[in-house]
Amino acid sequence: MKVKLQHVAHTRSGDKGNTSNIAVFAYTPELYPLLKEQLTEERFKKFYGDAITGSVTRYDVDNIHAMNFVCQGALGGGVSRSLCLDNYGKALSAAVLGFEIEVPEHLKTFLKAPELIA
Numbered sequence: 001m002k003v004k005l006q007h008v009a010h011t012r013s014g015d016k017g018n019t020s021n022i023a024v025f026a027y028t029p030e031l032y033p034l035l036k037e038q039l040t041e042e043r044f045k046k047f048y049g050d051a052i053t054g055s056v057t058r059y060d061v062d063n064i065h066a067m068n069f070v071c072q073g074a075l076g077g078g079v080s081r082s083l084c085l086d087n088y089g090k091a092l093s094a095a096v097l098g099f100e101i102e103v104p105e106h107l108k109t110f111l112k113a114p115e116l117i118a
Contacts, residue, residue, distance in 0.1 A: 001104075006097040007111040009035060013093035018054075020074035022093045025066045028110045031103075032065040038101050044069055047099050051092070 005024070008031050014021045024039065026032035045056040054072030061068060074092060103111065 001102070001108070002100045003103050003111060004097060005039075005099040005101055007113060008101050008103065011093040011096060015075055018073055018075045020052075020071040020092050022069045022071065022096060023061075023066055024069070024096070025064070027112055029065050030107055030110045032062075034101055034103060034107070035067060036060060039067065039099065041069070044096070044099075045071075047096065048074075048092070 009024050009026045011025070012023045024035060026035050039058075041056045041058045044058070045052050048071075052071045052074045054074070056072075057070045059068040059070070060066075071092070
């Protein structure tokens with residue numbers, strides 16, 4: 001079944017200059033391998049379309065079931081230089097919660113709010 005990332009993980013973010021830093025934390029250790037397999041640097045960048053103009057580098061933090069994405073060219077030249085408030089790191093981290101993850105049926109009980117998933 002396909003579910004939005006918001007049922008698998010939560011996010012945190014930060015920004016500095018024109019770089020956004022987005023961390024994705026699996027809700028449970030059982031869901032983390034799905035994230036590592038499906039939320040690749042390429043798919044992450046593609047999800048944002050033209051919003052990220054530079055490279056995306058993923059750092060795996062296995063001991064806390066997290067991944068950290070460093071996105072160059074993600075803030076319209078830098079937060080203080082851009083008139084587009086939607087490019088701030090927090091908006092980018094909230095947006096990725098709409099990314100779709102394929103989850104096997106036997107892991108459904110580990111999802112957040114599984115009763116809301118058809």
